[in-house]
Amino acid sequence: MAILSVDNLSKNYGPIKALKNVSFSVPAGTVYGILGPNGSGKTTLLGIVMDVLKASGGGYTLFDEAPTAHHRKQIGTLLETPNFYHYLSAVENLKIAAAIKGRGAEDIDRVLQIVNLAHRKTSKFSTYSLGMKQRLAIGAALLGNPEVLVFDEPTNGLDPVGIAEIRELIKKLSQSGKTIIMASHLLDEVEKVCTHVAILKQGTLITDGNVDEILVNEDVVELNAADLQQLKQVMQQMPGQTRVDLSDKFVQAFFPSGAADLAAVNQFCFSKGVVLSQLQLRKKSLESKFFELTN
Amino acid sequence: MLNLLKIEWLKIKNYRAFIVISIFVVLGVVTTNYIVYSVNKNIIGNMNTGGLVSKFSLYDFDHTWQTTSYATGFLLILPALLIIILVTNEFTFKTNRQNIIDGWSREEFIQVKLAMALIIAVISTILVFLTALLFALFSDSSFALTGISHVGYFFLKALSYNLLAVLVSVWIRRTGFAIGLYFIYLGAENIISQLLDVWSIKLRSDGVADLGSMGDYLPMNASDGLLTFPDNAIKSIAKSSLPTDYTWIVVSLTIIYIILFYWLSRRRIITTDL
Numbered sequence: 001m002a003i004l005s006v007d008n009l010s011k012n013y014g015p016i017k018a019l020k021n022v023s024f025s026v027p028a029g030t031v032y033g034i035l036g037p038n039g040s041g042k043t044t045l046l047g048i049v050m051d052v053l054k055a056s057g058g059g060y061t062l063f064d065e066a067p068t069a070h071h072r073k074q075i076g077t078l079l080e081t082p083n084f085y086h087y088l089s090a091v092e093n094l095k096i097a098a099a100i101k102g103r104g105a106e107d108i109d110r111v112l113q114i115v116n117l118a119h120r121k122t123s124k125f126s127t128y129s130l131g132m133k134q135r136l137a138i139g140a141a142l143l144g145n146p147e148v149l150v151f152d153e154p155t156n157g158l159d160p161v162g163i164a165e166i167r168e169l170i171k172k173l174s175q176s177g178k179t180i181i182m183a184s185h186l187l188d189e190v191e192k193v194c195t196h197v198a199i200l201k202q203g204t205l206i207t208d209g210n211v212d213e214i215l216v217n218e219d220v221v222e223l224n225a226a227d228l229q230q231l232k233q234v235m236q237q238m239p240g241q242t243r244v245d246l247s248d249k250f251v252q253a254f255f256p257s258g259a260a261d262l263a264a265v266n267q268f269c270f271s272k273g274v275v276l277s278q279l280q281l282r283k284k285s286l287e288s289k290f291f292e293l294t295n
Numbered sequence: 296m297l298n299l300l301k302i303e304w305l306k307i308k309n310y311r312a313f314i315v316i317s318i319f320v321v322l323g324v325v326t327t328n329y330i331v332y333s334v335n336k337n338i339i340g341n342m343n344t345g346g347l348v349s350k351f352s353l354y355d356f357d358h359t360w361q362t363t364s365y366a367t368g369f370l371l372i373l374p375a376l377l378i379i380i381l382v383t384n385e386f387t388f389k390t391n392r393q394n395i396i397d398g399w400s401r402e403e404f405i406q407v408k409l410a411m412a413l414i415i416a417v418i419s420t421i422l423v424f425l426t427a428l429l430f431a432l433f434s435d436s437s438f439a440l441t442g443i444s445h446v447g448y449f450f451l452k453a454l455s456y457n458l459l460a461v462l463v464s465v466w467i468r469r470t471g472f473a474i475g476l477y478f479i480y481l482g483a484e485n486i487i488s489q490l491l492d493v494w495s496i497k498l499r500s501d502g503v504a505d506l507g508s509m510g511d512y513l514p515m516n517a518s519d520g521l522l523t524f525p526d527n528a529i530k531s532i533a534k535s536s537l538p539t540d541y542t543w544i545v546v547s548l549t550i551i552y553i554i555l556f557y558w559l560s561r562r563r564i565i566t567t568d569l
Contacts, residue, residue, distance in 0.1 A: 051401065052392040052569045073398030083393035085384070087310055099302045100397040140397075 001028045001064055003148050003179045004049060008058035011044050017203050018044045021058065024198045024208045026181055031174045033194035033211065034183040037294055040200040042183035043080050046152050050077055073101045076141030077150040082133040086126040090117055090136055093125055094143060103144040114169065115139040130157035138166065149173060152183045167193055187290050191215055201294045215290075218242070219260035221253045223269070224278035234272045238265065250278065299399075299407040300414075307381060316377040320419070323370045324426050328354075331366045332430060351525075354427075355436035358525045363427035364449035365522045367419075371453055372481075374415045375460040379473050382408055382464035392569050405465070405564035409557060412457035420450040445522060451549045452518035458556035459515065465563045481515055488516040495538045507541035514556075517549040 004026040011019040019041045026032045034042050047053035049060055050072060062071040084093040094108045112118045115135040120128070128136065134157045141149055154170070155163045170193045174180055184190050190197055190211070197215060198208035207214055225231040228251055235244045235253045243254040253265070260281055269276050307313045335353045353362040385391040394404055424446055431438075460477060467473040488510030495509045511520030521542070 047392075047568075050392075050396045052395050054566070054568055069395075069398050069400035069403070072396060077396045079392065079396055081389060083389040083396075085306060085310075085388055085390060088306075092305070092309065096302060096305050097393070097397050099298075099305065100394055100399055102398065 002026060002061070003028050003063060004181065005061045005064070006045070006049070006058070007060060009045065009048060009055055009060060010057035011041070011048060011053065011203075012056045019048075019055075020203045022200070022203070022205045023058075024205060026179065026196070028179050029177060030196045031170065031180045031182065031194045033190035033197040034181065034200065035185070035187065035190050035197050035290075036183075036200035037185055039202070040185075040294075041203040042185075042200055043152055044203075045200070046077075046079055046150060046181075046183055050079055050150070052079070074146055075148045075150055076143065076146040077152075078137045078141045078154060079150070079152045082137035084125045084133070084136065084140075087124060089124055090121045090128075090139075093136070094140055097140045098143050101144055107143050107145070111139040111142045114142060116165075131159060131162055134158055135162065138169075146178075148179045148181070150181045153185070154182060155184075155186070155189060163189075187215070199293055206293055214293075217257035219255040219257060220282045221255065221260050221262065221265055222278065222280045222282060223251045223253065223265070223276055224249070225251075225269070225274050225276050227274075231269070231274050231276075234269055234274050235265075237272070238268050296406070296410060299403055300410060303407050303411060310381075312380055313377065316373055316380075320370065320373050321422065323373065324367050324422050327366050327370060328363055328426055328430060331362065352434050352436070353525060354430040355434040356431045356439040357436065357441045359427045359431040359434070360440070361442040361445040361523070361525050363423055363430065364445040365524050367423050367426070368449060368452055368519070368522045371419065371456040372478075374419055374453065375456045375477065376474065378412055378415065378457050378460040379464050379477060380470060381411070382461055383468060383470040383473050386464075386468040387470060395569060401565050401569075402561075405561050408461055408465075409458070409560060412461050413454065416450060416453035416457050419453045420446060423449050448518070448521035448546075451546070451553070452522060454553055455515060455518040455549060455556070458553055458560065462556045462560045462563075465560050484513050484515050488513050496536070499538045500536065505539050507538050507544060509538075511545050512548055514552045517545050517552060520545050521549065 002025045006025070007023050009019055009022045010017070022041070022045060034045065036042050044053060048055045049062070049067070051067070051069075060067060062075070065071065085096070088096075090112065091108055094111070095105050098105050098108065109118065109121075112121050115138050117132060117135055117139060120132065125133070125136070134154075138151070138154060141151065151170070155166050158166060167189070170180060170182070174193070174195075180193075182190070182194065194211050196209065197211045199206045199214070223231060223235065228246060231251050232244055232246045235241060235251060238253070240259055241253045241255055245252040245254075253260075262279055262281055266276060266279055332354050351358065353359070385394070391404060395401060427446070459480075463477050463480070464473050467476055490510075491513070492508050492510035495506060499505045508520065510516055
């Protein structure tokens with residue numbers, strides 16, 4: 001079953017196209033990351049799915065059905081900012097959220113424990129720090145222990161300890177079989193917790209699928225020899241490489257993460273009659289992968 | 296709907312502005328009417344009017360429903376102010392989004408706000424009824440429901456004021472601007488209304504046409520025009536030169552405007568980005 005299926009979704013703000021024909025599907029039980037730089041349309045996408053924004057074109061389904069308010073009651077969502085009544089306490093705010101979701105108030109203490117706010121539960125929301133507000137919003141999403149969670153930038157405003165706690169929480173939730181859809185511009189965050197990822201850039205879906213396939217770490221071997229053309233041809237025959245690029249100063253050979261063996265490369269080239277003048281291993285960082293995908 | 300209203304109650308029961316404005320309204324209704332009562336009794340009552348102005352008690356059972364409805368009508372901006380604050384708060388705190396995200400439909404979100412506007416109008420009307428009754432009980436007259444229709448007109452006026460407050464709030468969204476626009480609109484409409492009234496009088500005196508007081512056909516002046524101060528002798532004489540009083544047109548227009556405010560508010564929330 002697909003928890004969420006997005007079909008050709010578009011959204012225009014006047015002349016600005018915030019989303020351009022985006023389609024993807026979130027299978028049940030996955031931790032699905034929506035990755036993209038600021039302004040790439042992540043929040044717009046989730047806003048449409050939650051019916052707070054109107055799509056300019058296309059559609060979506062929730063639980064393989066036409067979306068209704070009833071479906072949203074079964075999804076715990078944190079969208080963009082923590083939205084609470086400033087003049088009410090955490091408990092009073094959560095009572096409202098629980099009542100709207102059609103659940104009792106008995107779950108409130110449990111979620112406040114999870115997000116470490118039990119000691120401040122009667123304080124007014126307006127007295128909370130940014131990180132506490134964020135944690136309360138995550139707590140509100142957990143109310144009623146929903147099977148599906150949507151987190152938009154869940155670690156916004158949190159300190160390093162808080163960030164680690166939320167990551168652990170997301171992993172734990174995922175292990176208990178819940179489906180989590182998470183938007184983030186933090187690559188490292190997505191890599192650490194997500195099983196699937198969709199990458200957005202300026203409203204266009206660049207790629208989507210299994211995180212290991214898309215955000216794959218590669219080993220890059222930089223080589224140099226007198227005849228670069230010949231070197232390139234030789235390297236293309238080498239078993240194990242995934243791709244060979246030629247630039248004006250050197251040849252780059254790509255290997256799966258951890259699979260590049262420099263000694264083997266050296267021997268292979270020599271056996272083919274190419275003497276290397278340079279041989280160097282560079283780890284390709286996730287960051288450069290992200291830049292590559294989004295630039 | 297009862298469940299939605301319970302949730303709405305959770306939002307406001309501990310809200311200080313709600314409590315303060317509610318107290319102001321209750322005190323204001325009693326105080327305003329007491330001032331009118333006292334001025335009529337102690338000043339007009341002791342004046343030597345040479346028999347030109349017929350003296351009567353504004354708060355005996357023959358007049359109390361009309362007097363109280365008219366005098367209290369001026370306080371209706373207070374509940375309207377409360378409604379603007381409550382509705383624009385949702386936009387300020389972005390809780391309008393959160394309510395939808397948590398599982399309300401857009402329809403439920405706006406219907407409960409419109410229902411609040413109705414309930415506040417009903418409560419205001421009950422307050423007027425009780426105040427009118429209270430003051431009349433202290434007069435020496437015997438119970439009568441003469442002019443009770445004015446309490447009904449008061450309800451229409453309260454509903455108009457409250458629904459306009461919802462409409463302005465869902466269109467403007469910012470508390471300060473919404474309150475400002477609401478008052479500017481009321482003022483501007485009053486000025487236009489008075490110009491239209493002068494024109495109506497001229498049309499009638501020139502023998503061109505008698506279209507009634509046209510100023511009363513504007514959205515907020517329609518419900519204002521339904522409530523009038525009880526007639527005294529001078530006013531009765533002046534009346535002969537005023538345009539005909541088409542109460543039925545004004546009542547119909549008031550109801551049409553109420554439906555329009557309702558429809559526009561709902562449409563705004565259903566169709567736009569929140």
